[in-house]
Amino acid sequence: LPDLQDGPEPTVHTQEAFAPEDDFTAKWTRADARQLKRLSDPTAGSKQNSMPTSLTMPDVPQDFPDMSNEEVWVWDSWPLTDEDANQYSVNGQEIIFSLVADRNLVFDERHVFAKIGYFYRPAGIPADERPANGGWTYGGLVFDEGVTGEIFPDQSYSHQTQWSGSARISKGGEIKLFFTDVAFYRNEDGSNRKPYDPRIALSVGKVHANKNGVRFTGFDKVTDLLQADGTYYQTGAQNEFFNFRDPFTFEDPAHPGETYMVFEGNSAMPRESATCDAEDLGYNEGDPFAETVEQVNASGATYQIGNVGLARATNKALTKWEFLPPILSANCVTDQTERPQIYQKDGKYYLFTISHRGTFASGIDGPEGVYGFVGDGIRSDYQPMNSGSGLALGNPTNLNFAGGQPFAPDYNQPIGHFQAYSHYVMPGGLVQSFIDTVGTEGDFRRGGTLAPTVKIDIDGASSAVDYAYGDGGLGGYADIPANIDVNSGGKI
Numbered sequence: 001l002p003d004l005q006d007g008p009e010p011t012v013h014t015q016e017a018f019a020p021e022d023d024f025t026a027k028w029t030r031a032d033a034r035q036l037k038r039l040s041d042p043t044a045g046s047k048q049n050s051m052p053t054s055l056t057m058p059d060v061p062q063d064f065p066d067m068s069n070e071e072v073w074v075w076d077s078w079p080l081t082d083e084d085a086n087q088y089s090v091n092g093q094e095i096i097f098s099l100v101a102d103r104n105l106v107f108d109e110r111h112v113f114a115k116i117g118y119f120y121r122p123a124g125i126p127a128d129e130r131p132a133n134g135g136w137t138y139g140g141l142v143f144d145e146g147v148t149g150e151i152f153p154d155q156s157y158s159h160q161t162q163w164s165g166s167a168r169i170s171k172g173g174e175i176k177l178f179f180t181d182v183a184f185y186r187n188e189d190g191s192n193r194k195p196y197d198p199r200i201a202l203s204v205g206k207v208h209a210n211k212n213g214v215r216f217t218g219f220d221k222v223t224d225l226l227q228a229d230g231t232y233y234q235t236g237a238q239n240e241f242f243n244f245r246d247p248f249t250f251e252d253p254a255h256p257g258e259t260y261m262v263f264e265g266n267s268a269m270p271r272e273s274a275t276c277d278a279e280d281l282g283y284n285e286g287d288p289f290a291e292t293v294e295q296v297n298a299s300g301a302t303y304q305i306g307n308v309g310l311a312r313a314t315n316k317a318l319t320k321w322e323f324l325p326p327i328l329s330a331n332c333v334t335d336q337t338e339r340p341q342i343y344q345k346d347g348k349y350y351l352f353t354i355s356h357r358g359t360f361a362s363g364i365d366g367p368e369g370v371y372g373f374v375g376d377g378i379r380s381d382y383q384p385m386n387s388g389s390g391l392a393l394g395n396p397t398n399l400n401f402a403g404g405q406p407f408a409p410d411y412n413q414p415i416g417h418f419q420a421y422s423h424y425v426m427p428g429g430l431v432q433s434f435i436d437t438v439g440t441e442g443d444f445r446r447g448g449t450l451a452p453t454v455k456i457d458i459d460g461a462s463s464a465v466d467y468a469y470g471d472g473g474l475g476g477y478a479d480i481p482a483n484i485d486v487n488s489g490g491k492i
C-alpha cells in the first residue's frame with residue numbers, strides 16, 4: 001500500500017470475539033472510513049485511478065459478452081451453498097440464482113421489477129475452455145407468478161419483487177432459498193403511498209439435474225421469516241427509505257448445531273432525529289484531524305446509518321428465527337451495507353459487505369466495491385481490512401473528482417468507476433460481481449450481466465488483487481465454479 005496521506009488515525013479494533021447473543025456491535029467508524037481518502041493519491045489526474053492497485057479490480061473491457069444472450073438483465077447472483085459456503089454442483093451441473101428483469105426496462109428501473117431466475121452449466125470445465133460469456137443456460141424464473149406476493153397482509157401493492165438472498169442445498173437435493181420478498185406501495189409519480197415492505201423469507205424446493213439440464217419443483221410457498229423490528233433494525237415507520245434485506249445463512253464452528261444469518265439493515269433510529277456519537281466517529285484522543293460529534297450531526301451524515309444484522313434460527317427447519325443485535329454498524333459512514341456474508345479462513349471470521357460510492361455519508365468517500373472486516377468470531381470487534389479502511393476490492397475510481405451516476409458517468413472518472421457491483425466472495429478468494437456501466441460520459445455501455453471473476457489473496461487483515469490470476473487479473477466472465485459436486489463424495 002502507498003504512503004498514507006494526512007488524516008486521522010483509524011480506530012483501534014481488537015478483533016476480540018463476543019458471544020453471538022452479546023450486546024456488542026462493532027463500529028465501522030468515520031475515523032476508519034476516512035482511511036479511504038488517506039489511501040487515495042491526491043495528484044491522480046482526470047480519468048486516472050487514485051486508489052491503490054492492490055485494492056482495485058482490473059479494467060473490464062467495454063466489449064464484454066452477455067451471459068443470457070440478451071434474454072434478461074442480470075445482476076446480484078449467488079451459488080448453491082452449504083453451511084460452510086462451499087459451492088455445489090448437482091449431478092454435474094453448476095447452478096446459480098440471479099436477480100433478473102426484462103430487457104425492455106431501462107436497467108436502473110430494475111429494482112421494482114426484480115425476479116429470481118436461475119442459470120446452469122456443466123461443472124468441471126476450466127474457465128478458459130468455456131464460451132467467453134461463461135457458458136450458462138438461462139433456466140427461467142424460480143417462482144410462478146403470484147407465489148411471492150401471498151405473504152403480504154396488504155395486497156394493494158403497486159410492485160411486488162424478489163430481492164437478493166442465498167441458497168442452501170441439503171440431502172436429497174432439497175434447496176432452501178432465502179431471499180428478500182418485497183412489496184412496494186407507490187403512486188404513479190414514483191413516490192410512496194406508504195413505505196415499501198421488505199421481508200426476509202424462505203421458500204423450499206427441490207432440484208432435478210441431469211446432463212440435459214436443471215429444473216426445480218416446489219418453491220410454491222413462501223414463509224415470512226423476519227420483518228424489521230424497530231429496536232435493532234430500522235422500520236418503514238422510522239424511515240420510508242430504510243434498508244432490510246439480503247439474507248445469508250451459515251454455521252459457526254464455535255457454536256455447533258446453530259444456524260445464523262447475516263443481512264443488511266439500518267440502525268433503528270427515526271430518520272429525522274438520528275444522531276451519531278463519539279463511538280461512531282471513533283477518533284483517538286487528541287487526533288488533530290478529528291471532527292466533533294456536533295459537526296458530524298449537523299452535516300447530514302446522520303441519514304447514512306447502515307448496519308449488518310444477525311439472526312439465529314430457533315428450529316431445525318430454519319423456518320423460525322430470532323433477531324440478535326447487529327454485528328456491525330456504519331453510523332454516519334454509509335447507508336447501505338448490502339449482501340453481507342461471513343467468510344471463514346485460517347480461524348478468522350471475515351465479514352464482507354458491498355457499498356456504493358454514492359451511499360457514503362457526508363465527509364466520507366470511497367469506491368463502489370466490497371468492504372471487509374476481520375475478527376475472531378461472528379460477533380467481534382471487527383477490524384476493517386487494509387490499513388483500517390475496510391476496502392477489499394473497489395472499482396477504478398478517482399476520489400479527486402465527483403462520481404456521476406451509472407446512467408451518467410463523470411467525464412473525469414476512469415471508465416471502470418461503475419464497472420462492477422454486488423460482489424460476492426467465493427471459496428479461494430474468488431470474487432464475482434455484475435457489470436453496471438463501463439465507459440465515460442458520452443461513451444458508455446450498461447451491463448446487466450456478470451463481470452469477470454477476480455481473485456483476492458487474503459492474509460490476516462490485508463488483501464491484494466491477484467494480478468497473476470486469469471488475464472492480467474481478470475478471470476472468466478460469470479465464472480462461479482462449484483468446489484464440490486453432490487455426487488462425487490461431497491459433504492452432502
Ligand code: FRU
Pocket residue numbers: 017018019020254376377378379
Ligand atoms: C460464547 C463464545 C465465547 C467466544 C465466542 C466465539 O458463546 O463461545 O466464549 O468468545 O462465543 O464466537
Ligand code: FRU
Pocket residue numbers: 111336338
Ligand atoms: C441504488 C439502490 C440499490 C437498492 C435500490 C433500492 O441502485 O439503492 O442499492 O437495491 O436502489 O431501491
Ligand code: FRU
Pocket residue numbers: 075076099110111114163164165180245246338339421422
Ligand atoms: C445490490 C442490491 C441488493 C438488493 C438488490 C435489489 O445490488 O441493492 O441489496 O437485494 O440489489 O435489486
